[in-house]
Amino acid sequence: MRSLALGTAGVVLLAWAGLASAQKPGERSGRQVADTQCSKCHLEGKSGAPKIGDRDAWTQRLKKGLDATVAEAIKGHGGMPARGDKADLTDSEVRAAILYMFNPGDAGKK
Numbered sequence: 001m002r003s004l005a006l007g008t009a010g011v012v013l014l015a016w017a018g019l020a021s022a023q024k025p026g027e028r029s030g031r032q033v034a035d036t037q038c039s040k041c042h043l044e045g046k047s048g049a050p051k052i053g054d055r056d057a058w059t060q061r062l063k064k065g066l067d068a069t070v071a072e073a074i075k076g077h078g079g080m081p082a083r084g085d086k087a088d089l090t091d092s093e094v095r096a097a098i099l100y101m102f103n104p105g106d107a108g109k110k
Helices: 002-022 030-042 055-062 066-075 091-102
Strands: none
Touching: 030 091, 055 066, 055 091, 066 091
């Protein structure tokens, strides 16, 4: 079980590392999206939402893979509305926010 968690974490960190170059001009960063929208639920873990920075909780969600987790966030999951109730978020902004919430300590580092 431990190796699966580390494997998922490694995949997410590698994806996060590639994300900085994938962000399009004019798009909000993962931190910006998380701070302005996602934190409304994910800061305190409302209704079972994984808290920002809680790697164990996020690893459980990411077991299906990053793409599947992003797709669920885009269409809505459980009590979470589609795109976190912010319809103007792009797919890549949703992805960036998820990666930031998984590992906020590494945001902006290269």
